[in-house]
Amino acid sequence: MNGQKEKKVYSERIPVADIVEENDKAMVYFEVPGSKAGNVNIEVKNSILTIEAESCLERHGKPILYKRSFELSDAVDVDNIKATTKDGVLVLTLPKAESAQIKKIAVE
Amino acid sequence: MGFLMRRNDRGIVSGGVMLHDLVRSWFPDLTDVLWKDLLPDSRMHVKVNDDSVCVQFAFAGCKPSDFEVESSGTFLTVRVARREKHPSENGEKRYSCCERIWGEYQESVKLPVPVISAEAKAKYTDGVLEITLPRCKSGENSVKQIEVL
Numbered sequence: 001m002n003g004q005k006e007k008k009v010y011s012e013r014i015p016v017a018d019i020v021e022e023n024d025k026a027m028v029y030f031e032v033p034g035s036k037a038g039n040v041n042i043e044v045k046n047s048i049l050t051i052e053a054e055s056c057l058e059r060h061g062k063p064i065l066y067k068r069s070f071e072l073s074d075a076v077d078v079d080n081i082k083a084t085t086k087d088g089v090l091v092l093t094l095p096k097a098e099s100a101q102i103k104k105i106a107v108e
Numbered sequence: 109m110g111f112l113m114r115r116n117d118r119g120i121v122s123g124g125v126m127l128h129d130l131v132r133s134w135f136p137d138l139t140d141v142l143w144k145d146l147l148p149d150s151r152m153h154v155k156v157n158d159d160s161v162c163v164q165f166a167f168a169g170c171k172p173s174d175f176e177v178e179s180s181g182t183f184l185t186v187r188v189a190r191r192e193k194h195p196s197e198n199g200e201k202r203y204s205c206c207e208r209i210w211g212e213y214q215e216s217v218k219l220p221v222p223v224i225s226a227e228a229k230a231k232y233t234d235g236v237l238e239i240t241l242p243r244c245k246s247g248e249n250s251v252k253q254i255e256v257l
Binding site: 016017018019020021026029031032033034035036056057058059085086087088089 | 153164166167168169170171202203204205206207208209232234235236
């Protein structure tokens with residue numbers, strides 16, 4: 001052993017997702033069965049949102065890693081993205097930037 | 109995907125054979141090895157231990173009461189019906205991508221060894237239904253000698 005940590009080999013899967021839009025935000029629901037909050041990694045780099053979730057499930061002797069990326073538009077307020085997990089579903093809340101929200105204008 | 113999402117990173121993935129064939133015809137250079145990874149696999153996974161058989165059924169976002177598990181001989185069937193409303197049905201929300209299964213889903217598997225169905229236990233945690241069935245000990249399986257009169 002040279003002291004380096006051996007890289008874990010995963011069986012990679014693309015999680016299915018639902019995207020629901022509301023006036024002030026969008027909700028993204030990823031199915032990541034067998035994953036707990038501590039095993040989920042979410043990052044935004046150069047407007048690319050990437051989620052990675054390690055599962056307790058295995059395929060072909062390797063643990064499953066759910067991984068998927070999306071390109072975000074400028075309308076997303078990246079600093080206020082929130083994430084929760086429940087029953088194997090990762091829920092991302094993507095708030096819209098102020099400028100992207102629909103404003104109703106009253107006609108006088 | 110509306111104004112928020114322009115595209116995903118690996119395109120459309122679907123269990124539909126026709127769609128699979130269509131996409132494959134667009135990208136003929138992709139190897140079978142790659143397609144094996146892209147195609148969806150069974151939600152059920154069977155592990156045989158020394159004294160039990162453990163079946164894992166991956167179905168996220170449900171409650172334990174949504175599941176119905178039946179065991180007949182060495183066949184195990186899991187039925188699930190998501191009873192909660194689809195998020196788009198509430199108020200003025202609208203979905204721009206819908207890939208998750210809503211409604212009913214069923215999958216069966218033939219277990220590789222005889223089991224004692226009456227002592228089966230099931231637990232739902234983090235989107236995975238885990239069913240544990242004790243294995244029949246030798247001489248205890250359901251083979252019955254019938255006398256010919």
